[in-house]
Amino acid sequence: MFTLCHAQERQLTNNTNLTEERIQLQISNTNLTIERDQLQTRNTNLTRERDQLQTRNTDLTRERDQLQLRNTDLTRERDQLQIRNTDLTRERDQLQIRNTGLTNERDWLSSNNLVLIKQRDQLNKEKNELLKSLSEKDGWTYYKSNLYLLSSEMMSWTESRRYCTERGADLIIINNREEQNFVIWKMSADVRVWIGLNDIDVENMWKWVDGSTLTTSFWASNEPTGQRRENCALTLGLGWADYPCNDYFQCICEKRILN
Template identity: 65%
Template sequence: MLMYILNTELTKKTDQLLTKIVNLTEARDQLVNKSMQLTKERDGLLSSNRDLIRDQLHQEKNELLKNGWIYYQSNLYFVSSEKKSWTESRRYCMERGVDLIIINNRGEQDFVKKISANANVWIGLTDIDVEGSWKWVDGSTLTSGFWDPREPNGHRGENCALTYLPGWADYPCSDLFLWICEKSILK
């Protein structure tokens, strides 16, 4: 009789455990299905978001191109037709949500010469904070550049950089030159 009672209790416990296993398996399967559904939904939203961003960038790019901006390697450039000081030039760019150009490589330097028709133009480079320590307008330090061999010479408070035919030169920030604004369309 004792064996029968123990066996019955064991069977009950086994049935309860099996029921729990079945319930947990069903719950796990529901969670797996929900996870797959959410993953699919997330992927769809990411795709829609990418498409929306691409379309907005395309629209913004086309609008800027209509307004005289020039496209080159994922960036848009605006070359001024009037002359301003370096500070006024930068302010002009910043009021439009952009900044003076940062020249990253030889290709971009050559592009700048081309679009500026070899005119002297302000670029986003200055050593106004610490003489001889050239920084770009984004705060990064100049590591290499395209200076004219005689530049920078730091004469008479020359703390702002511009491009001209032989290379870059430092000039007084108050001098008036054309300038180039740069906008990355990837940001």
């Protein structure tokens, strides 16, 4: 009886221990299950993060490659610009040297030009005085660096021109109003004199003795008339007129002096 009770007690104790162990195992299992779930969640999060990092890494790798290409292009461009800058610097230096030389040359030429102008003016003054002095001895009149001679003889237009050329001149060519006034007031007054103008070759196409076509004219009223083969021009107080070339008048010779 005692032995049986003792065995039962031992059985109960063992059973209690097993129950407690079962409970602890259940608790441990629950904890492990929770930990497993947490680890699975953690693993899922880590997997997602890994995928995001892989994607980011791919993007960064692509961006890096693009930046490397851009860096290569910029490096090449920089090297080209440095070469261009070197060339431009060399060209600038050469231009500065050239500019300095040209500036010095300009200054020298300006200074020399002033000297030459003074010399020219002095020579012109001396020349004009000499020409004026010489012209007065031979009947020539000096005006605006040219010499003019009013003939005392009456001749045809052709003979008048020969008269002038024999004296190293030609019949006068009147270029402007100032010269026309000089001829009227200083040379011929009311005298009719031949000038170096004619339309012998083509009617109404008036030309000067140097072959140039008439552009500025000082015809008198209703002139030229073109009557009686009036192909040669003379000047009188009222202006120019056309007359037959064989008529006899005085003439004005003009000797052009090179300035």
